[in-house]
Amino acid sequence: MDTPEHPMNDDLLGKYLAGEADAAESERVRQWLGEDKVYQQEFDRFEQIWEAAGQLNREAPVDTDAAWLTIKSRMAATSSPAPTTQDPTVPAPRQAAPPPPLSPVESNPTEEANIRPLLSRGATPWRTYWRAAAMIALVCTLGWLAFQKYLNKPEPAAVAIQSVTTTNQKQERTLPDGTKVTLNRGSRLSFPQEFSGDSREVTLSGEAFFEVTPDPARPFRIRAKGTTVQVLGTSFSVRAYDENVKVAVRTGKVKFTAKQKEVTLVKNETAAFDAAGDTIRKLPKLDANLFAYKTGQLVFKDERLSDVVRTLNEVYQADIHLSNPGLQNCRLTVRFDNQSLDYVLTVTAETLGLRVRREGTRTVLEGDGCAQ
Known part of the structure; x- marks a missing residue:
């Protein structure tokens, strides 16, 4: 194998990529890269392997040096020619010169572990082949680890949803957090079997009176026909048999939201959402009969x-x-x-x-x- 003017090994490139090379070593790498575009291409591939190995070590520690030597030994075993028997009296046929060895110091295993010269001018591309094989092996390992991580990722637990539906009779129900609900006739309430996370949320179609258990860390929300009623702890009525939703507050304070519009209601206040006009308006007075199905x-x-x-x-x-x-x-x-x-x-x-x-x-x- 021809020896380049500025020989290079992987250890020096590793120091260079890790930012540990001194000024002289860094200049040596830059001079080597400037000699031939082939060196720059080889360096780019080495840098990809370096970065991929670093990512792999963060996900799952891997002995990259041992993997590197294993790949080299397998490639060397594959490329070694099988022994042949030749009659000394018969002239041997002219054969092409055997390819140069993978490393100029293969006879010294100690040095081989330390010096791995990259492809130089005029050298055959065997080094490129095992470099590519190393990269393929590394990419496959990364893919396998990512796939295993995906398979072992726990799926989020399914949240069981319960529903209460009334026809000709009203019904009372206590929710998992202790909130009491009186559901008027012809209504439906859906809620999770357990409230998890940082909020409590139910869905209403029809009419219901809520006596919400206070929990400042987890606001209570009712979704009703495209509107939202949010409270911390209060008692109020929500009527949502159709798109025109009405909210009446008996105690406490609620926030009534529809699309980009919002009003805040306190005790004895009422507001109605008009779907056709896309407006929320407060009503002039509270009609106590709005709570009649409850009281x-x-x-x-x-x-x-x-x-x-x-x-x-x-x-x-x-x-x-x-x-x-x-x-x-x-x-x-x-x-x-x-x-x-x-x-x-x-x-x-x-x-x-x-x-x-x-x-x-x-x-x-x-x-x-x-x-x-």
Whole structure:
């Protein structure tokens, strides 16, 4: 093998890459790189192996020197020619000169472990072959370790979701954190079997009254028809049978959010989200009857009959109508405590001199009307 003007070995390159070479050694490496583009290409491959080995050692310690020597010994064993028998009386056929040895000091195993000359001018590319083999082995090892790490990575535990659905009867439920929920008729509440992480979150369709267990470190959130109600500890009602969501606060403080809009509500305040107008607005006063499905109390003080019917439809999930517009302005003052809808309709009709007519699930209040 021809010896380059500035011989190079891997140990010096390793010091250079590690930033441990002195000024003279660094200059020697730079001169060597400037002699031939082949040296620069070989150096680039060596640098890739160096960086990959460093990454591998951070993931899982590996004896790269031992791996390097193992690859060299296997390559040397593969390239060694098999012995042949030749008749001394027969002239040997002309053969091409054997390729130069992989290292000029292979006869000295001690020096071989310390000096590994890179490809020089005019040398055959065997060194390139085992360098490529070393890189392939290293890349395969890295890939295998990454694959094993991926396989052994624990999958996140699936969170069990529970649901409570009501039809014609309201239902009370205590959530895993102690929060008490009263679910009105025709409603559905979904929640995890256990609250984990830094928040507590449930999903509501319909209407429910929440008495939230205080936990400042984990805010409580209700997702309802594209809106969010967030609290720390309070009692309030959320109505979300359709896209127009209403929130009424009985105690404490909540934040009501829809898209980019947000309002803060405190005790005895109410806000409604209008989906068509994409607006949230606070209502002028709290209607105590919003909590009737929770408290069982309905109180009407000189209320217009049209407003009474609307409240009864909301509280009882009913389908009540007035037979003519003249009945809308009839005024009603009455109180009901945990009474059935039939009882409420009977008392209302008798108080205002009306009649109750049933049409399947539809109920009609009939009469002559009231003066404005």
